[in-house]
Amino acid sequence: MTRKTSLVSADWVAENINNKSIAIIEVDEDTTLYDIGHIENAIRFHWRDDLQDGLIRDLISKDKFEALLSKFGISNDTTVILYGGNNNWFATYAFWYFKVYGHEDVRLLDGGRKRWELDARPLVTAVPSRTATRYVAKDRDNSIRAFRDEVIAEIGKSNIVDVRSPQEFSGELAAPAHLPQESGQIKGHIPTAKNIPWSKAANEDGTFKSDDELKALYVGAGVDLRKDTIAYCRIGERSAFSWFVLHELLEVKNVKNYDGSWTEYGSLVGVPVALGA
Amino acid sequence: MRTCGATPGGPDLTGVNVATQSIIQGAVLCEGINDGVPNGAPVTNAYVRLLDSAGEFTAEVPTNAQGQFRFFAAPGAWTVVVLAAGAREEVKVQAQQGTPVDLIIEIKD
Numbered sequence: 001m002t003r004k005t006s007l008v009s010a011d012w013v014a015e016n017i018n019n020k021s022i023a024i025i026e027v028d029e030d031t032t033l034y035d036i037g038h039i040e041n042a043i044r045f046h047w048r049d050d051l052q053d054g055l056i057r058d059l060i061s062k063d064k065f066e067a068l069l070s071k072f073g074i075s076n077d078t079t080v081i082l083y084g085g086n087n088n089w090f091a092t093y094a095f096w097y098f099k100v101y102g103h104e105d106v107r108l109l110d111g112g113r114k115r116w117e118l119d120a121r122p123l124v125t126a127v128p129s130r131t132a133t134r135y136v137a138k139d140r141d142n143s144i145r146a147f148r149d150e151v152i153a154e155i156g157k158s159n160i161v162d163v164r165s166p167q168e169f170s171g172e173l174a175a176p177a178h179l180p181q182e183s184g185q186i187k188g189h190i191p192t193a194k195n196i197p198w199s200k201a202a203n204e205d206g207t208f209k210s211d212d213e214l215k216a217l218y219v220g221a222g223v224d225l226r227k228d229t230i231a232y233c234r235i236g237e238r239s240a241f242s243w244f245v246l247h248e249l250l251e252v253k254n255v256k257n258y259d260g261s262w263t264e265y266g267s268l269v270g271v272p273v274a275l276g277a
Numbered sequence: 278m279r280t281c282g283a284t285p286g287g288p289d290l291t292g293v294n295v296a297t298q299s300i301i302q303g304a305v306l307c308e309g310i311n312d313g314v315p316n317g318a319p320v321t322n323a324y325v326r327l328l329d330s331a332g333e334f335t336a337e338v339p340t341n342a343q344g345q346f347r348f349f350a351a352p353g354a355w356t357v358v359v360l361a362a363g364a365r366e367e368v369k370v371q372a373q374q375g376t377p378v379d380l381i382i383e384i385k386d
Contacts, residue, residue, distance in 0.1 A: 118361070118362050166333060167335060177350045180298065204360065
């Protein structure tokens with residue numbers, strides 16, 4: 001059911017590309033690809049420059065979120081379609097972010113930029129102009145966001161799902177393998193966490209696996225879907241991907257994304273840490 | 278055009294602390310003219326996936342404007358998979374700290 005309301009196919013986007021009631025947004029960490037080519041009529045959000053506070057480590061304030069969406073001509077009743085590279089990591093992060101601020105109709109392009117490109121669908125360089133609006137956000141919904149003290153308190157109680165690669169989980173690597181490995185955090189994982197890499201939920205082309213496959217993945221790894229769940233990774237974007245799978249596709253209740261993730265947890269003094277597979 | 282004595286396939290390593298890293302990098306090129314030298318045009322919209330020794334996904338990067346990619350892996354056996362529109366190539370590599378693996382992967386037309 002939520003697959004119908006949270007996910008759209010590349011065909012759907014192609015058919016709705018000039019639909020005035022939707023806003024297509026490319027979201028990424030490295031948004032230079034947008035300049036090379038993007039889906040027609042897509043606007044660009046930069047994961048850091050547009051969506052991070054910049055001074056303190058947090059989401060941008062409600063006022064700033066309202067200003068951002070207003071500037072890009074997004075209304076409260078706009079259907080927001082998100083996509084990006086990196087297998088939609090930052091697009092699912094933005095999806096979670098839009099939900100935190102209460103946006104009603106937000107959907108993800110299944111497979112993101114990768115599926116679009118592997119299909120050899122057209123990309124354009126023209127930047128669309130949209131008429132500014134007056135967007136009104138809701139107060140943050142922290143029922144889908146976990147904070148550090150809660151994570152520590154839930155060790156051994158809630159499902160804690162570490163969605164990083166097996167090498168990051170075990171303590172062999174400090175970051176994903178496409179990033180330099182120097183970092184300020186210690187290595188390892190939160191005790192009792194189950195390692196279910198985000199990538200296991202995706203097909204090679206970046207689209208999501210079927211609901212049956214996804215359910216088998218989490219249950220098979222020891223996640224009790226009746227219990228509360230906290231997902232984390234390194235900076236909270238890959239865990240937004242797994243949050244999307246659990247909360248939006250499988251409709252599991254009480255799933256939170258711990259966006260502080262390992263860069264916060266691995267820097268805390270005195271908290272328990274586990275090593276190994 | 279790639280000629281004898283040209284730089285390796287991957288991005289320039291200037292500024293990268295090669296000694297502390299186990300780098301796997303390279304370039305994805307279209308099949309060139311049949312002269313035994315990979316000299317086709319760079320594939321700039323390919324996706325390169327790094328799988329560990331158990332075949333599990335570890336990382337993925339898009340190729341840059343020169344068709345290049347780079348991973349910071351750990352020492353050991355890895356598989357590099359290249360996805361491009363209508364193509365899929367797989368290369369097995371052995372990463373070691375201090376000595377980058379530099380690949381040229383050709384995509385058949």
